[in-house]
Amino acid sequence: MRALARKGKSAMVRLYRGYNRRKTRDAPPPSTGQVRILLLHAYGMGGTIRTVFNLASYLAKEHDVEIVSILKEAEEPFFPIDPRVRFRFLDDRLHPGPDPVRAMLSKLPSKLIPKEESAYHRFNLWTDLKLARYIRSLDTGVLMATRPGLNLAMAQLALPGVITVGQEHVALATQPEPIQELIKWRYRRLDALVTLTKADLKDYRETLPKPPRKVVRIPNAVPPMTGDVAKLDAKVAIAVGRLTRIKGFHRLITAWETVAAAHPDWKLRIFGAGPQQENLAQQIVDAGLEGKVELPGPTPDVGAELEKASIYVLSSRHEGFPMTILESMAKGLAIVSFNSPHGPKEMIKNGVDGLLVKPRTNANLADSIIRVIEDEQLRRDLAAGALETARTYDVDVIGQKWDALLASLLARRESRAQRAAMAGATDTAGTAGTADAARLTDGAATADAARLAEGAELKPPCP
Structure with missing residues (x-):
């Protein structure tokens, strides 16, 4: 029975690898023209939401920007939004509709998001399905995520043609130990990791055994605000x-x-x-x-x-x-x-x-x-x-740092594609401009997909 299970898993891994190869072969060239940002609840309130709106507004000057919210739990956004930025909601909890599959899966706990994630209770098997389908539907452009659970899912599921950027809004040292272990294991597949502080940048560089291609610090920018400066005469x-x-x-x-x-x-x-x-x-x-x-x-x-x-x-x-x-x-x-x-x-x-x-x-x-x-x-x-x-935190000053990061990531992808093409490696991840060919053949990644398909929880490999 165990042997049969191993053969089934092996077949699933081969199918997954083959699917990745086909998607990579048919994918358009690497691009930063489209930027997608994963957010838990875009219509909620909080510092992360406000900073994501601010960044999206800046990037919308030169890019096609879409904020992809896992949840919709309010009719209107709490913060003002730039009309150039589009929104997509994966799980509309205000108007769920009569879908029996959704009703069933929404009652089951998430297998994609670690239990130790602070927002774990907001996810379920239905959000897993919607999130996985969305991530796997992308074959080019830039995909950003804004919290550990979403960064981990993106690193695990994104196709090689997608430029992946993880953002961390909470210090690494404050994350539960199981989350830190998953971060060490999976963040290496990201194209870039962006921290907000120098201290966190140092922690990630010292902690990750094999960091992403780029680990950089880009602080948040001051968002636009109404009115004038304070007069300092109010008690x-x-x-x-x-x-x-x-x-x-x-x-x-x-x-x-x-x-x-x-x-x-x-x-x-x-x-x-x-x-x-x-x-x-x-x-x-x-x-x-x-x-x-x-x-x-x-x-x-x-x-x-x-x-x-x-x-x-x-x-x-x-x-x-x-x-x-x-x-x-x-x-x-x-x-x-x-x-x-x-x-x-x-x-x-x-x-x-x-x-x-x-x-x-x-x-x-x-x-x-x-x-x-x-x-x-x-x-x-x-x-x-x-x-x-x-x-020093003006939106144009900080925005230029994002421009430079995206330009460098695209240049690296294009350079790899050119080198692979010159070498005649037309059937490798490099031909499609992948940041890391190992992501295509990484046994851990494919095993992850197999375990997720079987409904099992994802765990880091034994040391």
Whole structure:
């Protein structure tokens, strides 16, 4: 029985290899004319969504850009979108229709996304099928993914003619160990991996035994915002983010007890929604901070709210590359932030464009906020420094880095194709401009496909 199973798997692997060869042979030349970006929920709210919209808008000047959202759970986007950018939704959960196959598969857990992925509960066997079909339908162009689960699926399933670019918005060190093991195993098949911070770039280069062809750092750009810079005369501090434990808003509220006692005329406004909303609201009541700390909910116009404040506070346990810091800098706010080892530490020059505080120290956070409140000159100096820093993250400055990356990836593909053609290797992955011929014959990749087809979970090989 085992021998029969092995023969079946072997036949499936051969079929998969043959299919890849045929698709490669018939594929159009490598191109960056089309850019597809995989996103979990394009109509949701969050920093990753906002940065993807920003990047897509820039790339749409010269490329055909489509954002491919795994889920559709809202009728309208939370953030404004560029009309040049198209959208595709793989699983419309608002209007699922009467499809019995979808109904059945939606009840079964995902086999494509690792269980340790933070968004695993959002996937199922139906999303697996739709995602796999979409990825395998592409034979050229650029495909980007924006979170570990989608990067891993893309690396596993993309045809050799597609230029694959993985983006990481969360630090490698914060990923669960099983995810890190899969990253080590599969990310080598990507054409490029883009990190947001220098610290994460260093971690990936040191951790991956065989990294992608290119591992580069391209930070996020400042998104367009309404209004003007803050006047710094409002007695308001602001924080923005998902109301989750990791954002540390419970620490910020505790710190504000000290701030409010010293400066009762100042107010803290925390914008966002999430599972901690009720707990935070109760904490405000218990601390007697009603009227001094507000939870207004999410806002689609972050710029307008930042303009009404004077201080931005970031209290997260850790961050990848917080967009809210960039947005606050661009609005000319004085910033007080916990000194997270990746994003804030790289983005803020302590005492120049913000104040960095030892992480998870509520008293130190309160002291730094009070210092900025009481020293108006410091507040204005930090705000001026923040505006200068924000200019280095202008969308055109960051966009040119993406232009250079895509151009280099295309040049490498075309160079390989030319060399393979000159060598007469017309039946290899190189002829189709593949970034790595091993992706065509890689036993691990084909075994992955076989296991997925059999409904088994995908696991890294034994060391």
